[in-house]
Amino acid sequence: MSPRRPSALVEALYRRESLSWGLIGFTLGLVEGATAAVLVKKGYADLGSPQAVNLAVAFVSGAPALSNVVSFLWANLAHGRARVQLMVWLLAAFAVLVGVIGVTPPSSHGLWILVISLIAARVVWAGILTVRASVWTANYPRAVLARITGRLVIITSLGVAVAAILAGYLLEAHPGQVRWLYAAAAATGLAAAWLYRHTRVRREFQLLSAEVEAVGRSEVFSLGILRKILREDPAYRRYMFWLGLFGAGNLMVGAQLVIVFSDHLHLSSTAQIGILAVVPLLSIPLFTPFWARMFDGGHVIEYRARQCWALVAAMLVLILAVFTQWPALLWLGALLLGASTAGSNLGWNLGHSDFASLGKMQQYMGVNVTLTGMRGLVAPPAGVLAYEWLERQTVGGGRYALILPLAMTLAGAFGFNHLKGARTQSPRQTKADP
Numbered sequence: 168m169s170p171r172r173p174s175a176l177v178e179a180l181y182r183r184e185s186l187s188w189g190l191i192g193f194t195l196g197l198v199e200g201a202t203a204a205v206l207v208k209k210g211y212a213d214l215g216s217p218q219a220v221n222l223a224v225a226f227v228s229g230a231p232a233l234s235n236v237v238s239f240l241w242a243n244l245a246h247g248r249a250r251v252q253l254m255v256w257l258l259a260a261f262a263v264l265v266g267v268i269g270v271t272p273p274s275s276h277g278l279w280i281l282v283i284s285l286i287a288a289r290v291v292w293a294g295i296l297t298v299r300a301s302v303w304t305a306n307y308p309r310a311v312l313a314r315i316t317g318r319l320v321i322i323t324s325l326g327v328a329v330a331a332i333l334a335g336y337l338l339e340a341h342p343g344q345v346r347w348l349y350a351a352a353a354a355t356g357l358a359a360a361w362l363y364r365h366t367r368v369r370r371e372f373q374l375l376s377a378e379v380e381a382v383g384r385s386e387v388f389s390l391g392i393l394r395k396i397l398r399e400d401p402a403y404r405r406y407m408f409w410l411g412l413f414g415a416g417n418l419m420v421g422a423q424l425v426i427v428f429s430d431h432l433h434l435s436s437t438a439q440i441g442i443l444a445v446v447p448l449l450s451i452p453l454f455t456p457f458w459a460r461m462f463d464g465g466h467v468i469e470y471r472a473r474q475c476w477a478l479v480a481a482m483l484v485l486i487l488a489v490f491t492q493w494p495a496l497l498w499l500g501a502l503l504l505g506a507s508t509a510g511s512n513l514g515w516n517l518g519h520s521d522f523a524s525l526g527k528m529q530q531y532m533g534v535n536v537t538l539t540g541m542r543g544l545v546a547p548p549a550g551v552l553a554y555e556w557l558e559r560q561t562v563g564g565g566r567y568a569l570i571l572p573l574a575m576t577l578a579g580a581f582g583f584n585h586l587k588g589a590r591t592q593s594p595r596q597t598k599a600d601p
Contacts (some may be wrong), residue, residue: 173311180306180367183316187363188319191258192326194265194356197349198288201443202331204228204425207281207337209436212429215275221426221551223282228422229547230282232414234289236540238387241294242533250302250368254359257295262356264288269349285381293536296516300532301455303370304520312520313462317455320512328448335440393534396527403522403531405586406468406546407538410518413475413579415542416572417511419550420482426554427566442501450505451512458510467518472587474514475580477507482576486569515539546572 173181196202204224211220226233245253265288271281307315330352337345397404424443428434434442462470481503488496515535523531550572558565 173307173315177307177311181318184363184366185319185322187258187359187366189322189326190355190359190362191261191324193330194262194326194352194359195292195323196330196444197265197334197352198230198268198285198292199327199331200228200231200421200443201442201447202334203230203285203325203424204422205436205443206334206338207438208425208429210273210342210345211278211281213276214273215278217430218555219275220278221279221422221555222548224424224425225551226282227285228541229418230286230289231292232418232543232546233538234293234540234543235296236544237290238293238297238536238540239533241297241468242530243389244294245298245301250298251364251366254295254298254302254366255363257291257298258360258363259357260349261288261291261295262353262360264291265356266349266353267355269346293540297536298517299533300516301514301528302366302368304528307519310463310522312517313459314456316516317459317513320516321452321455324448324451324512328445331440331444331448335437335445338436342481350447357506368443390537392530393537396530396534400522403519403534404575406518406522407534409579409582409586410471410535411538411542411579412575412582413478414539415546416575416577416579417478418481418546419487419544419572419575420569422547423487423550423554423569423572424485426551427569431563431566432489432492442497443504445492446498446501447505448506451509454506454509455513458513461510462513462517466590467514467521468583468586468590469551470510471514471518471583475508475576475583477503477510479573479577479580482569482573483506486573489566489569528594536571585595 197206204227207227208224211223214220215223264284268281268284268288270283271277292366303312303316303319308453330348333348378566397407421443425439428439428442458470458474461473481500484496484503485500488494488500519531519535520528550568553571554565554568557568
């Protein structure tokens, strides 16, 4: 059998966890950035000041990234422990927290209770992502890693898309019934946790032994470990720098678009969720196989140097659509955003595997997610504050704030290509020492 084709064992491991990710995707859909931001903007528009609602939109939009800042705690918790049981508890806790959001009171105080509850749910989801990364790396060989995990990402994305479609419909037709959607999402998440008990980790004893051998039993990940990795691994440090700039622009633009779509283009919640969530999510299955083959074919730096231009193109089209108010461009931008998201998901989940040894996979992923969390804390509120400042200067001027995330993303894209050029001229081993 070709080494680039999944073995029967790998396929069996994939089948065992695929249904769980499809079900939990539906739960995730109600706390995913764009959908949750639209729910806040539309559902609480008359219950607080415009500035407070816009700031809440920023935190909700950035919550998926912001929550990653505590992922080092999850890495410490998972270190040396059986993964499946831990994942079951995390999935169940995530489902319960999503259900709690559905009973948040519709008031100005309820707005901030919702924001805090949503961030709490995303903090637990960050733990799921942290633990999941080591499971996938252990179960699936590098030659087929992106293709197998790409299938799981597709399944999850379809579940998220279904939740987004239902949320958009109910927000327009039956706003009072949205809470029942949260209840259904919580039940689906609990079912996913129950089914995940059947998942297995291939040669888990080797994974746990490698972790203990690499970093001992006491300190697994901390800000000190983060600084140590970035100091001692210059290749990963440079990669993280450009990913930080690129990713900050991506995080910033989401909240800005929700506000501009509502306050300038006056789009319905259905249209907003369609453009920012449904179309991109449904596009992921179309584009993931293409990106997966590209990822499996070389180093993540070479991959990012090509994949990054999809997001630049998506942002250019969406910004042009805002200024021309041409609806067709909005939907084209949504499709390009889906293409970019499909590629970014693979790069974000798996990119660290091209730098770290087996025993340090979780540490390197911890660096990635912690820095992502810092971007999530700063970028979306900064983008909204830039919007508010420009809007105060000139009515309608807030939309020019979209230029800032575009510039940051474009700079990151050039940075990735600079790294690719340097790697081509002086190729060398990028894996960390065990």
